[in-house]
Amino acid sequence: MPLVLVQRSLAIIGLGCIVGAADSWLRPTVITLKDNAPAAPGAVEPGGGPMSPAAKSESAAADPKAAGKPAPLGLMIDSRAAKALFDQGVVFLDARIQTEYDAGHIPQAYLLNSSMFGTPAADEAMKAMDPAQPVVIYCGGGECDASKNVAILLQHAGFKQIHIIEKGYPEWVELGYPIDTPQGAVTGDAGGKP
């Protein structure tokens, strides 16, 4: 009997592999795993927003022709570039979990993590956003994949200008930028620490 059990189990696994492979082959969905998948083809320009001297010199060094003009932002941005977008009224998304969001978040940021996609709360947040406009995602920083996961899902939903704050919320707080906490809004130093 144990031999029959093993044979049947292997048969089920084999059939599962065949059906799964056939489904993956036939289904039109393209699964994306690359971190840089949602690259921003229509990369947004900070447009006169405050940009750090370091960032300016980096972009000028990378592309001398662009010297004097603000460099287009890529997928991964730092908190200073994010603050410039924040000042322009760009939509921010918090990809962390509810409790972390409740403990403190960037003002007007929507809570939207990958496990929320398809829920009424996520639908509401999506309705408030224009896929043609830039969007900034942040999470807890470090190895947190939450922002990248949300970025990929947004890319599938048609969003083109996606940016992720590389070091996430901790860097934003460290720089003294405004946050909303249960105790009330913390305005912080608008210019950030030097």
Place this chain on the structure above:
Amino acid sequence: MIRLRHTVLFVCRILIAALFLFAAWQKLFAPESGPQKFALAINSFRILPEHLVHLATGVIPWLEVLCSVLILAGVWTRAAASVLALLLIGFTAAVISVLLRQMSLTCGCFGNLTLICPKGVMGWCKVFENTVILLPCVLVAVGGGGWLDFDRLRLSNAARTT
């Protein structure tokens, strides 16, 4: 006593089949790109290389469907429950690995349904939850399907004719 045993096994069968069919539906057809979300969840664990993530994304949900249908139908019940138990052991090992590496991840295993653990970052509660689900799988894998188990009916018919 045998009646009770068959009833318990039958209830376990229905429970695990319903649970895994729901889980498979979430991975395959949930709104807002089910397979994509599942692939990202597997990838976030940082255990499998990319090509195996793609393979697991395609195979795991269909294995769950196949096993659930077989368990519901009472055909190859023990083997199907064994495969589900193996899958659960694999998931649990992955969760333990994530917890030991102190990674902050959400599971999304059953979509927005929460069984025992609260929504949010995975913790040791997820290991407990998986163990609770593993229990009926092991019961069916060891004891068979109970009432309306065609494997058992076929065996008893064969014994009667001989």
